[in-house]
Amino acid sequence: MHAAKILHYSVDHYLERELESEGRNEYVNGEILAMTGASAAHNLIAGSLFSALHSHLRDSPCRVYMSDMKLEIAAAHCFFYPDVMVSCVEPEKLQNCYFVSDAKLVIEVLSPSTDQRDREFKRITYRQLPGLQEYLLVAQNSRRVICYRRLPDGWEQETYGAKEAVELKSVDLILPLARIYEDVPE
Numbered sequence: 001m002h003a004a005k006i007l008h009y010s011v012d013h014y015l016e017r018e019l020e021s022e023g024r025n026e027y028v029n030g031e032i033l034a035m036t037g038a039s040a041a042h043n044l045i046a047g048s049l050f051s052a053l054h055s056h057l058r059d060s061p062c063r064v065y066m067s068d069m070k071l072e073i074a075a076a077h078c079f080f081y082p083d084v085m086v087s088c089v090e091p092e093k094l095q096n097c098y099f100v101s102d103a104k105l106v107i108e109v110l111s112p113s114t115d116q117r118d119r120e121f122k123r124i125t126y127r128q129l130p131g132l133q134e135y136l137l138v139a140q141n142s143r144r145v146i147c148y149r150r151l152p153d154g155w156e157q158e159t160y161g162a163k164e165a166v167e168l169k170s171v172d173l174i175l176p177l178a179r180i181y182e183d184v185p186e
Contacts, residue, residue: 014079015098024068027079035081038067041140042109044183046083049107049138052180053086056173062088062104070099071106075128083109083138086171088131102129105170107136123148127155133170143181 008030009017017032018025024035038046046066053064064086070079079099086105106126108118118137126135127150135148143162148155149169160166165176 011077011079018070018098024081026081027077029077036111036113038109038111039140041184042083042111045109045138045140045180046107048180048182049084049109049175052175053084053105053171053173057086057171060088061090062086062171065100071103071129072099072101073125073128074101076125078125080122080125082106102131104131104133105136105168106132106134107138109138109140111140134168136166136168138180140184143177143186145177145180 009027009032010030011027014025014027014032026033026035050064050066057064064084065082067081067083069081069085071082071085072079082103084107085100085103087100087103089100089102106129108114108122110118123135123137126132133150137146137148139145145160145166147158147160147166147168149158158167160177162177162181165174166180167174
């Protein structure tokens with residue numbers, strides 16, 4: 001029996017490869033991981049979140065990015081494509097126009113294929129971002145949102161149900177779940 005050889009790539013190789021790639025790939029400490037497509041519900045939820053945040057932050061120094069912008073977690077040697085994120089680094093001050101290196105709010109819409117990874121590995125990895133204030137997990141098969149919020153002495157977790165509104169303290173926005181799921185059939 002032969003062991004499979006795992007290829008390890010440099011960050012520079014990954015970033016060059018991403019510029020030419022037809023699909024999106026995440027980078028985890030030397031490994032390149034292909035991403036799959038998303039469902040209609042996933043897209044509608046992410047679109048609603050982007051729309052609400054973009055409108056709310058219109059006259060602020062913060063920018064809202066969707067799933068085609070990479071987020072670098074340098075301390076963990078990772079690049080991810082969050083479904084939605086808010087970064088307050090001015091676009092002209094970005095080190096690279098293809099990724100941001102810090103975010104104050106990161107949102108992942110849970111898919112069956114990414115649920116466990118988003119809840120565990122990414123949650124722990126995103127916490128290494130110095131400016132991250134909130135990490136939101138949004139279910140697509142039920143109307144439920146989990147918010148992990150940074151406190152001075154650790155992290156708290158809040159869960160919101162269908163009739164509630166999530167309080168995004170990082171961007172000073174109260175967002176009803178009905179708005180997040182408005183175009184998604186029940």
